[in-house]
Amino acid sequence: MTDTILVINPNSTERVTAGIDRALDPLRMTGGPSIVCHTLTEGPPGIERQADVERVTLPLARLVRERSEDCAAFVIACYSDPGLHVCREATPRPVMGIAECGLLTALTLGERIGVISILDRSIPRHLRQIRQHGLSDRFAGDLAIGLSIAELGDDDRVLARMSEVGRELRARHGADVLVMGCAGMARFKRRLGEAVGLPVVEPTQAAVTMAIGAVRLAKAQ
Incomplete structure (x- = not known):
C-alpha cells in the first residue's frame, strides 16, 4: 500500500476535478502523502438531485474497493457525501466526506455555521445532514446562489x-x-472571505487535511 490519498469527484465534469486539484496544492508537501484527484466518469455532470446521489453510490463503492490496496485514504469530493457509509464498508482505509469534514472544521472557527449552496434543491439534503450530525443548534442557515454546475x-x-x-x-x-456547499467553489475561498469578512471553510481542503493526519498517524504506529 502506498500513502496515496485518492480524492474522488463523483460527477463527470473534468473542470470541477481540475479545480479541486488546484485547491489542494497547499496541502502537497515533501514527505507527505500523495494527493491524487480522480473523476468518476460514470457520474452525472453535477450532483444536483437525490437521484444523482443514489446513482453514484455503488460506482463509488466499487472504485474504493478496487483501489483499497493501493490507497491509504479516500475523500469523496461532493458536498452531499454520496455513498459515504457504503464506501466505508468497502474498505478498511479512512473514507472522508467533504460535508462532514467541512462542518466539523467550521465548528472550530465559529459558533453559527452558514452554508452557501449552488441550487435550492440541494438544501433539503444539506439540512438532513445538519440534523443527522446533531448540529441544529450551531446552524445559521443554508442559502443557494441559484447557478448550475455548468454556470x-x-x-x-x-x-x-x-x-x-x-x-x-x-x-x-x-x-x-x-462553509462552501460544493466542491466546485474552491477557487473562490480567499476572495469570498475578503468580501464577506468571515472565515470560510473549503470542505475538500478540510477533508484532505483530516485524511493527511489519519495517514501520517497510521504510519507512525
Missing part, C-alpha cells in the same frame, strides 16, 4: 452571488463562519 465557469458572476449570499447569511441569519 460556475463565469467567475465574476459566481463570486458576486456568493458574496451576496454570504453577507445575507451573516447579517440576517447570524452566521459567523461559512
